[in-house]
Amino acid sequence: MSQQIKTLVFTLVGFLILALGACSQAAVPIQTITILPEAAPTVTAVATAAITIPIEVAAVEEAPPNECLVCHTEKQRLIDTADPEEETPSESTGVG
């Protein structure tokens, strides 16, 4: 007899848990709908923060100009700064 009571109690507790579970699932969509409008300012805040990113990019050093060209495109400057070439006449004879 006591065994039957135990079975009955367990069955009732099981139904109770299932019923409570069903009630809590039904509440989720309501909570989501409530949260969504609050989430919008958060997105805005993120977007605002993104504005700082270009500042970081701008902070990267630009490639230096090809300063070599300043001298190497000026004939007279190259003439003036040229090292004297050492005359080392070739000792080779005949056709190579």
Place this chain on the structure above:
Amino acid sequence: MAPLEPWEKVLINGAVFTETVHGHIDCADCHQGDQLAADKEAAHTGLVSRPSKDAETVCGECHHNILATQDSSLHNTLAGYWTVLETRSVPENHATLGEMFGNHCGTCHTTCGDCHVSQPHEVGGGFINGHVFQRTPSMTRNCTACHGSRVGNEYLGKNEGIRADVHFRQGRMTCVSCHTGAQMHGQASNCNDCHAGPVDATLPERRHRYEGIQTPSCGSCHPAATTGQDGIEMHAQHSADLSCQVCHSVTYTSCDGCHVAISERTGNPFFATEATYLTFFIGQNPIRSLQRPYRYVPVRHIPIAPTSYEFYGENLLPNFDALPTWAHATPHNIQRNTPQTESCNACHGNAEIFLTADKVKPEELEANRPVIVEIVPPLLGVTLTNGITVTNGITTTGALPPAQTTP
């Protein structure tokens, strides 16, 4: 090629160069140095004047497809020299010959920049066109700057009394008209690198320029002539057993022994060739192959002697006789009409134009046995006995029309 003034060698054409693709690259990316330094000395500290010596790193960053095959380019490897040196020497001499090679032969090693930016370093260097990269090298300032004494002089008609090559004289063709960039840059090591194929087709490494398929080939432009299908009797008879140059080239340059040494006075390497002279001799083809089946080819004396490298050690070429000193040649002075094309008997029975033993130095006879012509092809169109005529090497009976007996 006229030498350039020091300033001229390094003057950049700023207006043009900066508009090109390479002009948008920071100078220091390739040349290093310190371009923000206050003076020339400091700016040039650590400068790499010829960055393409490290082509893999510098040029290969963008041109990886070209760099992928450079290990098979003879311009890069100079493998032909080593093939000859190794054949004529023995392994224990290779280290000494390597030192010689580095001091002399190796200076001809070509970098990307030696063809596409500057005149070759070996002949003085200097920008071709204000550092503007040239997709096509200049014939006279790049190609013949190195290949000048034989190929250049022949092709451009600089040997006195000998006309320029017909491809230049009439066609105004330049070196790259035949020797394309793909050939210059080497070949893929496997056919399947470019062509989809069911089987592995690894190509053997080229050890010299006459190995493997003919690139370039006269037949690429003259297929009917090289297969004897153009109605010309000589082509029909000889397209398989004579290289085109046997009939269509004229007198070309030969050289005798080159000797190399290091100057005691300056410490610089130098060479001296014993003699240079013009010849035309037909010899036997010492390297007959599927791609070059010719029985006869023109041969020229190359600048080698048993004592060529004796500055570096004695008897460095103990197997000197393993290769001829009269080498298979492809003279670059092609003419439509030559003394050989005048008649069959311009060659047949004419010992003058064949490399016979009497034209070879006694000490070089053994080395040249593979190329010496022992029996000169007989005269044609000669009636031996009544009714028996020799024509094109075939003895026939019965009278032949004059046009066929001596075409």
